[in-house]
Amino acid sequence: MTYSELYQQIQQKRSFLCVGLDTDINRIPTHLLDAEDPVFEFNRQIVDATLDYAVAYKPNLAFYEAQGEKGWQSLRRTIQYIRKARSLVFILADAKRGDIGNTSGLYAKAFFDDLKADAVTLSPYMGSDTVMPFLKYENKWVVLLALTSNNGANDFQFLKDRKGEYLFEQVLKKSKKWASAEQMMYVVGATKAVYLKRVRAIVPDHFLLVPGIGAQGGNLEEVALYGMNTHCGLLVNSSRGIIYAGAGVDFASKASDKAAELQQQMEFLLKKYMVI
Amino acid sequence: MTYSELYQQIQQKRSFLCVGLDTDINRIPTHLLDAEDPVFEFNRQIVDATLDYAVAYKPNLAFYEAQGEKGWQSLRRTIQYIRKARSLVFILADAKRGDIGNTSGLYAKAFFDDLKADAVTLSPYMGSDTVMPFLKYENKWVVLLALTSNNGANDFQFLKDRKGEYLFEQVLKKSKKWASAEQMMYVVGATKAVYLKRVRAIVPDHFLLVPGIGAQGGNLEEVALYGMNTHCGLLVNSSRGIIYAGAGVDFASKASDKAAELQQQMEFLLKKYMVI
Numbered sequence: 001m002t003y004s005e006l007y008q009q010i011q012q013k014r015s016f017l018c019v020g021l022d023t024d025i026n027r028i029p030t031h032l033l034d035a036e037d038p039v040f041e042f043n044r045q046i047v048d049a050t051l052d053y054a055v056a057y058k059p060n061l062a063f064y065e066a067q068g069e070k071g072w073q074s075l076r077r078t079i080q081y082i083r084k085a086r087s088l089v090f091i092l093a094d095a096k097r098g099d100i101g102n103t104s105g106l107y108a109k110a111f112f113d114d115l116k117a118d119a120v121t122l123s124p125y126m127g128s129d130t131v132m133p134f135l136k137y138e139n140k141w142v143v144l145l146a147l148t149s150n151n152g153a154n155d156f157q158f159l160k161d162r163k164g165e166y167l168f169e170q171v172l173k174k175s176k177k178w179a180s181a182e183q184m185m186y187v188v189g190a191t192k193a194v195y196l197k198r199v200r201a202i203v204p205d206h207f208l209l210v211p212g213i214g215a216q217g218g219n220l221e222e223v224a225l226y227g228m229n230t231h232c233g234l235l236v237n238s239s240r241g242i243i244y245a246g247a248g249v250d251f252a253s254k255a256s257d258k259a260a261e262l263q264q265q266m267e268f269l270l271k272k273y274m275v276i
Numbered sequence: 277m278t279y280s281e282l283y284q285q286i287q288q289k290r291s292f293l294c295v296g297l298d299t300d301i302n303r304i305p306t307h308l309l310d311a312e313d314p315v316f317e318f319n320r321q322i323v324d325a326t327l328d329y330a331v332a333y334k335p336n337l338a339f340y341e342a343q344g345e346k347g348w349q350s351l352r353r354t355i356q357y358i359r360k361a362r363s364l365v366f367i368l369a370d371a372k373r374g375d376i377g378n379t380s381g382l383y384a385k386a387f388f389d390d391l392k393a394d395a396v397t398l399s400p401y402m403g404s405d406t407v408m409p410f411l412k413y414e415n416k417w418v419v420l421l422a423l424t425s426n427n428g429a430n431d432f433q434f435l436k437d438r439k440g441e442y443l444f445e446q447v448l449k450k451s452k453k454w455a456s457a458e459q460m461m462y463v464v465g466a467t468k469a470v471y472l473k474r475v476r477a478i479v480p481d482h483f484l485l486v487p488g489i490g491a492q493g494g495n496l497e498e499v500a501l502y503g504m505n506t507h508c509g510l511l512v513n514s515s516r517g518i519i520y521a522g523a524g525v526d527f528a529s530k531a532s533d534k535a536a537e538l539q540q541q542m543e544f545l546l547k548k549y550m551v552i
Contacts, residue, residue: 062382069345100426106338123374123399127428150376152403
């Protein structure tokens with residue numbers, strides 16, 4: 001998907017919602033466990049229920065890998081299903097990979113050629129060698145970890161160099177030379193909304209993938225205030241808050257309600273901070 | 277596997293060789309392609325051919341994931357096969373994962389519970405939250421990226437803080453408080469052997485996983501000189517140099533010769549720098 005296609009979807013749906021498919025076989029409603037592929041069946045219903053409100057879906061690889069071959073198959077089916085949906089949707093494999101050279105190229109093959117995702121999350125620790133092999137794919141994206149929403153982010157991401165710059169700022173500055181805003185996004189945690197200003201000073205045009213709304217305590221209004229740019233420039237993710245909004249047979253309609261609620265907040269913010 | 281079991285294997289085999297199973301379906305000898313699972317068949321023969329000389333095997337996840345469900349199955353079969361070998365072997369899943377909390381816990385489940393690896397490589401960027409869930413598993417190991425052997429290592433790992441310390445030194449200093457040398461190792465690239473001194477100043481007791489011998493240009497003598505400790509403290513990896521030593525029907529015996537050659541160099545170095 002291209003930058004302008006993504007922006008079009010945001011305008012059409014008046015939403016910058018990304019639904020995180022952190023689908024845990026131990027948390028899905030029991031009536032689904034008889035299905036041939038319960039994880040896929042859960043995802044299918046979640047996608048149907050939230051498609052009007054979401055511009056992106058983000059399956060988290062760990063949840064699928066923990067089920068081995070079967071999980072990989074559920075993931076593949078889920079992506080195939082989303083690809084056939086009635087609207088164009090951005091699919092982001094949240095894999096946080098970070099290897100180099102031919103190894104990195106094989107991960108790109110796995111996520112782009114084989115699974116047909118639009119984007120993959122990567123870790124910057126090994127530098128440009130991690131990112132480059134993914135950039136060879138046209139209209140595919142790298143979403144690089146910059147500033148994450150967890151407590152452990154303080155361990156290294158806030159280390160200061162001799163000029164007083166944080167590591168996450170160095171990551172932004174260096175990596176933005178590797179690819180344009182049409183192929184690169186950054187993960188910036190919502191619990192650190194105050195730092196969005198510093199992020200935007202370095203990467204004004206890039207999309208930011210913002211996790212940490214809801215369960216992790218981030219504030220959507222603050223994220224929009226500091227993070228929105230002229231093309232919205234935000235994908236805000238909610239996982240558990242949506243997909244586990246209900247635990248019974250009505251889980252999909254509960255998820256739909258929750259996604260609709262977030263969409264309405266997002267529409268309000270899009271009107272407030274942009275002209276759409 | 278425990279620290280002392282690993283050290284015992286090193287003493288018995290007079291080797292600290294780790295064989296990297298970077299098994300690429302496009303590079304294995306053509307006569308294997310008729311097998312039901314060519315990747316497993318290749319790995320099985322490589323393991324049989326190198327088991328006398330290697331104390332560890334390191335499948336690189338990207339090579340298996342690029343084959344989807346089938347690749348995952350080849351990996352599982354390979355690990356099961358190594359587990360039944362006539363000697364105790366350390367199995368390291370080279371996955372370079374780096375997520376947090378429950379997600380990190382699911383990766384731990386995938387690699388330790390499901391695949392039965394002894395260790396997994398992790399990226400430090402997201403801090404302690406990445407590592408902690410893996411440490412709950414007894415006699416299982418985290419191998420944390422510290423200083424890697426690729427050019428991109430210069431992008432961030434050598435950033436200096438206000439005290440003049442490199443990022444990789446900060447990673448070592450902080451992370452060594454999270455786990456003892458009985459559960460944590462570090463990746464230190466052989467092409468940066470001169471920095472092994474700085475690494476050893478911070479983590480004298482930990483095992484170091486050293487890639488970059490051979491194809492990547494590292495020097496085994498230098499690695500031993502600067503990196504060896506009283507329990508050897510080194511696992512030196514060779515992947516392509518061994519597994520692709522031959523390309524015909526005799527690939528396994530070529531791999532065996534190459535592994536034997538490295539084992540002899542290692543035996544010499546163990547005698548030179550330690551008393552075994």
